[in-house]
Amino acid sequence: xxxxxxxxxxxxxxxxxxxxxxxxxxxxxxxxxxxxxxxxxxxxxxxxxxxxxxxxxxxxxxxxxxxxxxxxxxxxxxxxxxxxxxxxxxxxxxxxxxxxxxxxxxxxxxxxxxxxxxxxxxxxxxxxxxxxxxxxxxxxxxxxxxxxxxxxxxxxxxxxxxxxxxxxxxxxxxxxxxxxxxxxxxxxxxxxxxxxxxxxxxxxxxxxxxxxxxxxxxxxxxxxxxxxxxxxxxxxxxxxxxxxxxxxxxxxxxxxxxxxxxxxxxxxxxxxxxxxxxxxxxxxxxxxxxxxxxxxxxxxxxxxxxxxxxxxxxxxxxxxxxxxxxxxxxxxxxxxxxxxxxxxxxxxxxxxxxxxxxxxxxxxxxxxxxxxxxxxxxxxxxxxxxxxxxxxxxxxxxxxxxxxxxxxxxxxxxxxxxxxxxxxxxxxxxxxxxxxxxxxxxxxxxxxxxxxxxxxxxxxxxxxxxxxxxxxxxxxxxxxxxxxxxxxxxxxxxxxxxxxxxxxxxxxxxxxxxxxxxxxxxxxxxxxxxxxxx
Amino acid sequence: xxxxxxxxxxxxxxxxxxxxxxxxxxxxxxxxxxxxxxxxxxxxxxxxxxxxxxxxxxxxxxxxxxxxxxxxxxxxxxxxxxxxxxxxxxxxxxxxxxxxxxxxxxxxxxxxxxxxxxxxxxxxxxxxxxxxxxxxxxxxxxxxxxxxxxxxxxxxxxxxxxxxxxxxxxxxxxxxxxxxxxxxxxxxxxxxxxxx
Ligand SMILES: Cc1cc2nc3c(=O)[nH]c(=O)nc-3n(C[C@H](O)[C@H](O)[C@H](O)COP(=O)(O)OP(=O)(O)OC[C@H]3O[C@@H](n4cnc5c(N)ncnc54)[C@H](O)[C@@H]3O)c2cc1C
Ligand code: SF4
Numbered sequence: 224x225x226x227x228x229x230x231x232x233x234x235x236x237x238x239x240x241x242x243x244x245x246x247x248x249x250x251x252x253x254x255x256x257x258x259x260x261x262x263x264x265x266x267x268x269x270x271x272x273x274x275x276x277x278x279x280x281x282x283x284x285x286x287x288x289x290x291x292x293x294x295x296x297x298x299x300x301x302x303x304x305x306x307x308x309x310x311x312x313x314x315x316x317x318x319x320x321x322x323x324x325x326x327x328x329x330x331x332x333x334x335x336x337x338x339x340x341x342x343x344x345x346x347x348x349x350x351x352x353x354x355x356x357x358x359x360x361x362x363x364x365x366x367x368x369x370x371x372x373x374x375x376x377x378x379x380x381x382x383x384x385x386x387x388x389x390x391x392x393x394x395x396x397x398x399x400x401x402x403x404x405x406x407x408x409x410x411x412x413x414x415x416x417x418x419x420x421x422x423x424x425x426x427x428x429x430x431x432x433x434x435x436x437x438x439x440x441x442x443x444x445x446x447x448x449x450x451x452x453x454x455x456x457x458x459x460x461x462x463x464x465x466x467x468x469x470x471x472x473x474x475x476x477x478x479x480x481x482x483x484x485x486x487x488x489x490x491x492x493x494x495x496x497x498x499x500x501x502x503x504x505x506x507x508x509x510x511x512x513x514x515x516x517x518x519x520x521x522x523x524x525x526x527x528x529x530x531x532x533x534x535x536x537x538x539x540x541x542x543x544x545x546x547x548x549x550x551x552x553x554x555x556x557x558x559x560x561x562x563x564x565x566x567x568x569x570x571x572x573x574x575x576x577x578x579x580x581x582x583x584x585x586x587x588x589x590x591x592x593x594x595x596x597x598x599x600x601x602x603x604x605x606x607x608x609x610x611x612x613x614x615x616x617x618x619x620x621x622x623x624x625x626x627x628x629x630x631x632x633x634x635x636x637x638x639x640x641x642x643x644x645x646x647x648x649x650x651x652x653x654x655x656x657x658x659x660x661x662x663x664x665x666x667x668x669x670x671x672x673x674x675x676x677x678x679x680x681x682x683x684x685x686x687x688x689x690x691x692x693x694x695x696x697x698x699x700x701x702x703x704x705x706x707x708x709x710x711x712x713x714x715x716x717x718x719x720x721x722x723x724x725x726x727x728x729x730x731x732x733x734x735x736x737x738x739x740x741x742x743x744x745x746x747x748x749x750x751x752x753x754x755x756x757x
Numbered sequence: 758x759x760x761x762x763x764x765x766x767x768x769x770x771x772x773x774x775x776x777x778x779x780x781x782x783x784x785x786x787x788x789x790x791x792x793x794x795x796x797x798x799x800x801x802x803x804x805x806x807x808x809x810x811x812x813x814x815x816x817x818x819x820x821x822x823x824x825x826x827x828x829x830x831x832x833x834x835x836x837x838x839x840x841x842x843x844x845x846x847x848x849x850x851x852x853x854x855x856x857x858x859x860x861x862x863x864x865x866x867x868x869x870x871x872x873x874x875x876x877x878x879x880x881x882x883x884x885x886x887x888x889x890x891x892x893x894x895x896x897x898x899x900x901x902x903x904x905x906x907x908x909x910x911x912x913x914x915x916x917x918x919x920x921x922x923x924x925x926x927x928x929x930x931x932x933x934x935x936x937x938x939x940x941x942x943x944x945x946x947x948x949x950x951x952x953x
Contacts, residue, residue, distance in 0.1 A: 277834075279934060280826060281848060282901055284835045295843035302838040302845065312838070381942040407939065417936035424837050428936070544923055544933025546942050581917040581926070583896035583910065590896060592884045596913070597808040600926050684841055 226474075226482045228450065230257035231750060233470060233486035235455045235501065237262075238308025239732060240719030240739035241492035242434035242441075243354050247743040249446035254750040256447040258438075259472055259484060261454040262305035263288045265435050271427040278425060285425040286311055291454070291475075293634045296496045298625075298642025299527075299688055306451055307434035308494060310732065314423035314548060315404040315431040317357050318729040319348050319737075321557040322368065323567060327618070327725065331565045333649045334618035337724045338696045338705040339741075345370050347737040347744075352402075355432035355736070356410040359402030366397065366554040375407045378416065381545040383574040387609055388551055390537060391572060394671035396664075398551040398572060404432035411436075418546040452476055456637055458489065458505040458514050458715065465509070466714045473635055488746055491692075491717045492739065495525070498721040499625050499691035500640045502702075515692070515709035515717070520702050522625040524693050525644055526726040527685030531568075531661040532612040534577040534677040535669045541607030543576045556613070556664070557728055565653055566660045568615035569729045575610040578677055579603050608677065611668065613661045616728045617685060618650040625691050644685045687731035689723035706745035707738070718742040792827035793853040794908070798860040799824070801876040805883035806909050807916055810925065823915045827853060830903060848903055856908035862890065924949060 231254035234241050245256055265286055266274050274285035289305040289312075303309045322341035327334040345368075352359070353374045360377035361369060377400035380388060384400075391398045405416045405426075416430035429436070441447045452475040461468040470484040491498045499522040505514040513521050553570040581600045583591050591599050623645040627638040646654065658681045669676050695701025698710035707716045719735040719742075727734065803820040804813070811819060836846045860875075866886050867875040875883060891907045902918065905911035916922050920933045929946040 278837060281830060281834065281903065282836050283831075283848070284837045287835075290838075290845070297843075299841045300843055301841055302843055379939060379942050382945050385943055416939055418939055418942055419934055419936045421934065542927055542929055542931050542946050544920070544931045545946065547933075580898065581922065582898060583891075583913065590888050590892065592806045592887060592909075592913075593880065594808050594810065596917070597810060597926060604927060686841075 224480050226480055227469075227485060228257055228448075228482060229485045230255045230448070231486060232256045232488045232490060232746065233484045234258045234490045234492055235470065236260065236308065236491070236493035236497065237306050237434065237438060237449060237451075238492060238494055238719075239310035239313075239355075239434045240494075240735050241490070242307070242437040243351060243736050244490070244492065244718055244739040244743035244746075245447055246354060246437050246441060247350070247740055248747050248750075249441055251744075251753055252747040252750040253753050254747070257484060257486065258447050258449045259453050259455055259470070260304075260306050260449060260451045261291060261294070261475075262303075262308075263451055264306045265289070265311055268429060271425055275421055275425050275427040278421065291633075293632075294454070294639070295631075296625075296640045296642055297628055297631060298496075298640070299644070299685055300496050300642065306438055306449065310434050312424045313433070313732065315426075316550075316730045317352065317355070317359075317402050317404050317733040318552060318554075318569065319369075319402075320727040320729060320731075320734050321366075321554055323558060324616070324725060324727040327565075327567075327616075331562075333565050333653070334616075334647065335695075335724050338694055338701075341368070343705075344734070344737050344741065347740040348733065350740050351733055351736040354437075354740075355404045356406055356413070357402050357404050357733075358407035360400040362399045362552075362554060363397050366558050367399075373402065375410055378403060378405060378407050378546075378549055380551070381418075381549060381574070383541045383543070383545055383547075383607070384549060384551055384572075386539050386541065386607070387537075387572050387574065390539070390609070390672040390674075391551065391553070391668065394668040396553050396555055396570065396668065398553045398570075401550045401552040401571065403549070406430045418549075420544070420546060420548050422548045450482075453482060454635070455484070455501060456504060456635070458501065460507060460509060460514075460712075465712050467514075467712055478635065488714045488716065488749060490742075490746060491715070491721075492719060493721075495688045495691055495720040496625060496640055496642065498717050500627070502692065502717075503625075503627050504637060510711065515702050515711045515715060517711050518699050518702060520621075520693060520700060522691050523621050523623070524619045524690045524724070525623045525625055525642060525688060526617065526619040526690040526723060527644065527688040527731075528614040528616050528726045528728050529682055529685060530612050530614045531658050531665075531679065531681040532610065533662075533665045533669075533679040534575055535609045535611060535665070535672070535674045536578060536677050537607050537609055537672050537674040539607045539672075540605060541574050543574055543579065545574070547574055549573075554729075564656055565649075566615070566657045567728055568613040568657070568661055570664065571612050573610040573612075575608040577608045577610065579606075579608055609674075611665050613664070614686065614728045614730075615657050615661065616726055617644070618647045618725060619690060620645040620647045620650075623647075623690070642688075644688075685726070687726060689720040689726050689731055689735065692717040692721035693724050694722045695724070705741075707742035708745065716742055716746055792824040794824065794827065794857055795860055796820075796824065797876055798864060799908075799912070801878075801883060802860070802863065802887070802909055803912060805880045806887060806913055808925070809880075819916050819919075819921075820912070822919070823912050826902065826915055827856075852903060852905070852908075852911060856911060859890065859908045863887065866890070
């Protein structure tokens with residue numbers, strides 16, 4: 224017994240990249256679209272105030288049933304397999320990469336170039352910003368090149384950020400309002416942000432974009448069929464060609480009846496971990512190392528960025544909580560021009576409560592109770608704390624990799640992924656220099672504001688992971704072309720995060736979505752334009 | 758049930774029942790509408806450890822909020838996921854039983870040292886007892902209320918996590934975590950001192 228579901232396009236995964244790519248194809252092309260998602264639907268809008276209240280009071284996860292027991296990665300991976308993917312939890316911060324991110328090899332002789340440039344991606348960045356609704360401020364054009372304005376005006380700088388900007392001006396580093404997928408005014412039927420500051424993990428009002436809005440709309444309009452609680456486990460080739468014939472999946476409610484998805488085009492949109500994982504799981508006699516893996520690059524070149532952060536005590540009265548999730552950003556060090564040794568990073572400033580929290584023991588170890596707690600707390604609020612953070616790019620080694628760990632299996636017997644990030648030699652050699660350069664920027668800023676650095680920390684954690692199916696012109700060293708079409712199978716696309724060549728030095732999701740939209744434009748070309756039929 | 762008897766009854770329930778989940782419900786059934794903690798002792802504790810600036814009514818309001826918070830606490834609920842990890846964590850056991858035992862212990866120490874009920878001691882006397890009983894705890898930072906090992910720390914952690922506490926400290930209407938007009942964000946929060 225098996226169940227067969229047919230469509231023109233089968234999209235595997237329902238994260239943010241899939242949502243906006245599906246929306247684009249559905250709007251522009253006449254094609255039937257089936258989306259397969261391993262996870263469940265999410266808490267409806269009506270329940271989000273309650274979930275948020277419990278999150279604030281008890282720290283509870285506001286997204287019930289957002290993961291699958293036993294389906295885990297050994298390595299960096301946040302939990303979230305549900306309709307909408309990780310972006311149901313995200314903070315909605317949406318910077319672009321800078322032009323240099325795509326050309327580090329030709330400009331600086333390190334890492335690898337992408338097969339596309341910033342200019343190739345600019346229209347899709349804009350489209351991504353419009354589709355999700357991004358509020359932003361044009362930074363100095365030489366640091367923040369854009370062909371068009373943001374769809375919404377910036378989120379206003381809070382009182383705290385205004386003071387912090389005066390400080391950064393003294394340091395002569397240009398900062399501006401961090402672009403965010405949060406409504407600075409009513410947008411796409413969703414309300415203006417009311418700065419209640421729980422964007423990650425949950426926005427109770429809908430002011431922050433999350434992919435469920437797109438899925439609900441597409442389903443309501445009958446533009447896609449979204450099949451949830453169904454895990455795709457294998458891609459199967461046509462008998463006499465390298466095209467994908469169907470995908471085999473497991474319906475978690477009827478595990479004994481395999482589901483087959485038949486389509487003309489298959490789009491793997493499972494994010495950085497599950498996309499290469501599925502390709503590796505799909506190995507067969509013709510592609511013994513995994514589907515789309517004649518290059519051996521599937522699961523390789525996993526990438527991301529690390530950060531250095533600091534807390535700085537400043538002689539200014541801040542009021543933590545006005546809009547603490549919002550921040551200032553600078554791209555000054557993402558676009559450094561010529562330099563003797565490679566170092567590139569972003570720079571952000573937030574208000575912080577570090578060193579200014581209530582406590583029950585003072586420096587002498589005396590226990591504080593009653594009025595003493597308040598007195599002690601107040602005495603530490605005359606100065607303010609700023610949090611500084613710089614993401615710097617980590618250039619991946621080939622063996623920065625995701626592999627199948629046959630000793631760990633999900634409840635249905637599939638080996639689970641193991642992720643091991645590795646710097647390329649150049650990146651390893653640059654690490655100390657990079658982190659010291661960032662620390663000297665922090666020190667310069669502290670001095671400019673008569674501040675004092677309370678603590679500095681560099682993290683091993685690679686944030687906004689990507690890669691594993693990198694794009695490239697050379698089929699021997701990459702998995703897919705610049706549109707995500709796999710070199711080995713002309714009806715199989717991988718979209719978004721896994722196709723990245725490097726992780727850049729800013730939050731990656733807007734870039735993943737822009738890449739997905741660029742792929743969607745190409746995928747759509749095989750289908751008639753929607754308006755041709757009207 | 759007379760006040761002292763009810764306290765005694767809760768104390769014996771706390772001593773007799775082994776683990777949290779079932780006993781939590783048992784306790785809650787004994788005092789519908791409250792958390793299962795003795796209200797008089799909790800209030801006496803609140804008046805000793807919360808800032809007097811809240812005023813007597815304010816302290817009673819915070820204590821009532823603490824009762825409701827505990828009443829709605831769910832042990833074993835999934836916590837918000839950590840970033841970048843597959844680990845799933847859950848809220849710990851219901852603290853009611855151990856917290857009630859600690860309230861009883863405050864009462865016992867008051868009786869032993871001063872031959873007075875904890876509620877009859879002045880604030881300084883109560884704080885002295887609390888200080889002794891929490892002196893072994895790491896108190897360098899306030900924990901999440903449900904992770905507090907002592908009821909006094911739980912109550913303080915609860916209060917100091919509220920927007921009200923921040924506003925009281927800064928004497929300004931910040932209103933953190935509340936919905937507020939975006940357009941007001943650039944303005945300095947209104948001083949509560951000036952308002953009187
Ligand atoms: C707490 C938090 C805050 C964040 N904040 C930000 C931020 O402010 N800015 C930013 O840029 N990024 C942020 N991120 C990262 C951001 O959420 C992710 O980069 C983004 O959501 C990834 O989207 P995606 O489309 O690549 O894939 P995912 O979100 O991973 O979606 C993939 C989906 O595919 C499904 N799937 C996978 N494999 C299969 C299969 N075989 N069969 C069926 N279904 C499958 C999964 O269940 C999942 O739902 C944050 C992340 C977290 C966790
Ligand atoms: S601040 Fe509040 S309303 Fe605004 S996006 Fe975040 S959670 Fe939503």
